[in-house]
Amino acid sequence: MTAALDVTDVTVHYGEVLALDGATLRLDAGRICGLIGMNGSGKSTLFKTIMGLVKPDAGTVLINGAPPAAARSAGVIGYVPQSEDVDWSFPLSVRDVVMTGRYGRMGLTRRPRPADRAAVEEALARVELTELADRQIGQLSGGQKKRAFVARGIAQGASILLLDEPFAGVDKRSEATITRLLRELAAEGATILVSTHDLQALPSLADEAVLLMRRVLLHGSPEEVLTPDALALAFGLDVLSDGGSR
Amino acid sequence: MTLLDVLLEPLGYDFMVRALATALIASVVCAVLSCWLVLIGWSLMGDAVSHAVLPGVVLAYIVGAPFALGAVVFGFLAVALIGAVRDTSRVKEDAAIGIVFTTLFALGLVLISITPSQTDLNHIIFGNLLGVSVGDLVQVVVLGAVVLIVLLTKRRDFTLYAFDPTHAHAIGLNPRVLGAVLLGLLALTAVVALQAVGVILVVAMLIIPGATAYLLTDRFSRMLLIAPAMSAVCAVVGLYLSYYLDTASGGMIVLAQGTAFALAYLFGPRHGLLGSRIAARRRRAALDRGRASATPSTTTRGQAGASDT
Numbered sequence A: 001m002t003a004a005l006d007v008t009d010v011t012v013h014y015g016e017v018l019a020l021d022g023a024t025l026r027l028d029a030g031r032i033c034g035l036i037g038m039n040g041s042g043k044s045t046l047f048k049t050i051m052g053l054v055k056p057d058a059g060t061v062l063i064n065g066a067p068p069a070a071a072r073s074a075g076v077i078g079y080v081p082q083s084e085d086v087d088w089s090f091p092l093s094v095r096d097v098v099m100t101g102r103y104g105r106m107g108l109t110r111r112p113r114p115a116d117r118a119a120v121e122e123a124l125a126r127v128e129l130t131e132l133a134d135r136q137i138g139q140l141s142g143g144q145k146k147r148a149f150v151a152r153g154i155a156q157g158a159s160i161l162l163l164d165e166p167f168a169g170v171d172k173r174s175e176a177t178i179t180r181l182l183r184e185l186a187a188e189g190a191t192i193l194v195s196t197h198d199l200q201a202l203p204s205l206a207d208e209a210v211l212l213m214r215r216v217l218l219h220g221s222p223e224e225v226l227t228p229d230a231l232a233l234a235f236g237l238d239v240l241s242d243g244g245s246r
Numbered sequence B: 001m002t003l004l005d006v007l008l009e010p011l012g013y014d015f016m017v018r019a020l021a022t023a024l025i026a027s028v029v030c031a032v033l034s035c036w037l038v039l040i041g042w043s044l045m046g047d048a049v050s051h052a053v054l055p056g057v058v059l060a061y062i063v064g065a066p067f068a069l070g071a072v073v074f075g076f077l078a079v080a081l082i083g084a085v086r087d088t089s090r091v092k093e094d095a096a097i098g099i100v101f102t103t104l105f106a107l108g109l110v111l112i113s114i115t116p117s118q119t120d121l122n123h124i125i126f127g128n129l130l131g132v133s134v135g136d137l138v139q140v141v142v143l144g145a146v147v148l149i150v151l152l153t154k155r156r157d158f159t160l161y162a163f164d165p166t167h168a169h170a171i172g173l174n175p176r177v178l179g180a181v182l183l184g185l186l187a188l189t190a191v192v193a194l195q196a197v198g199v200i201l202v203v204a205m206l207i208i209p210g211a212t213a214y215l216l217t218d219r220f221s222r223m224l225l226i227a228p229a230m231s232a233v234c235a236v237v238g239l240y241l242s243y244y245l246d247t248a249s250g251g252m253i254v255l256a257q258g259t260a261f262a263l264a265y266l267f268g269p270r271h272g273l274l275g276s277r278i279a280a281r282r283r284r285a286a287l288d289r290g291r292a293s294a295t296p297s298t299t300t301r302g303q304a305g306a307s308d309t
């Protein structure tokens, strides 16, 4: 069986900075994988490489066995950006933003057809934002904003979802709502890669976890990855036991 | 003299009819493009490209090529040079923009000074609405139509490019191409607008309408209506004022736009400085009235609240 996502020996430089150093990662369809690592460990870079935004110096990325360009044209990759990367005062409604998920399937002028409108309404209902769909995109809470972008991926019909720190600035309840949504999508066959700094919530979110420090240090079940020794390796300190030492 | 006379009198002159047509087309084309420039954060880029096209236009004039060709070549040259200076030196982008466009603009000035028919070319710098020839008007119509058609048919792609180029890339669009097309349109628009207000003031028409519309609405589709409407009204008002006050037409049009922006900035219902406060006060007053009518005992407090605001 070909993996949904197959990253092999990927090395990425930004000028002098080595951001990824031979990272290798294989994900099967329908799995949720939590990506953890300290700031600057290369999480966002890995996402950008999978999307083909950054060209690796070495190594390959295959999505459903095909190169990223083919996966992009097929609309397979859905991306939920890190909050800092979004212009929240942009004059678009929530519905407009979700509609952009359909652009890859539309004609040259991207005029929505009934099927597109239906898909957008369905995605909005799925993330429980139907009532707020006419709001400007910035007039949502942190958790609602994340759900709006997940809805865009749903409307797109993406089978691989990349979420860059969806839980930053989101309260526990919204986090639980998003987690439930992601688990449903995975159960329907979507493959989901989520970067997160919330280690406590990892076991309830993910089927597997990856510890990144320019390269993949460890890839296994959340329990295997969340051992003090492994974390000390990735973060350079005792993350889980530091409550006692201070 | 009735209002109708005031409006019709200038149109008795052919040159005023051509001036009005040119001003209207330039203002609408610039205004539509400005909606994207303002949102992408390309105001400085608009300033740079609209100045940097000057040597291209002058060279085109010298060799007898279309102005648009020279403008597009130098528009892209400016953007390439800015990118090169920014990426290969420690100079930051704003400085790179300032260095490149002023140098190219200066090159244009020097070229004008050594080109025989000087008066003609000086109109490029300050604009010469009242001297627009039939040939100039044809050029404005053709270029304006090309720019508007491309902008409006691909408007959703450009908006996505402005909002989330990463997503555009992820679904198989090409953000680099979209950006390059937008820059090409910017250079063409600069040619259209320099007939109206001149190279120096083009940037005003490329920023003010979009910025004004952005203050007035939270919907991009409405910005695309508000910006050209506001810009066209300002072009007409500015041109008539310049006719009756005998002042510079390009300058008058930009003054009218600046005034319109100031009004939106102050009185815009949502994002205006005073407008948002007035709206908030109305909401509070309505809330107080609602409370007052719901429970009679709070009537006095409601009135006190209303009077001290």
Ligand SMILES: Nc1ncnc2c1ncn2[C@@H]1O[C@H](COP(=O)(O)OP(=O)(O)OP(=O)(O)O)[C@@H](O)[C@H]1O
Pocket (backbone or CB within 6 Å): A014, A015, A017, A018, A019, A037, A038, A039, A040, A041, A042, A043, A044, A045, A046
């Ligand atoms: N555009 C860039 N130019 C130069 N260096 C970069 C660029 N983007 C990232 N880097 C560097 O590459 C390394 C990896 O960055 P990346 O953004 O992938 O980290 P991250 O794991 O996403 O961090 P965070 O948790 O802070 O989001 C860092 O050292 C960063 O400084």
Ligand SMILES: [Mg+2]
Pocket (backbone or CB within 6 Å): A043, A044, A045, A082, A164
């Ligand atoms: Mg990151």
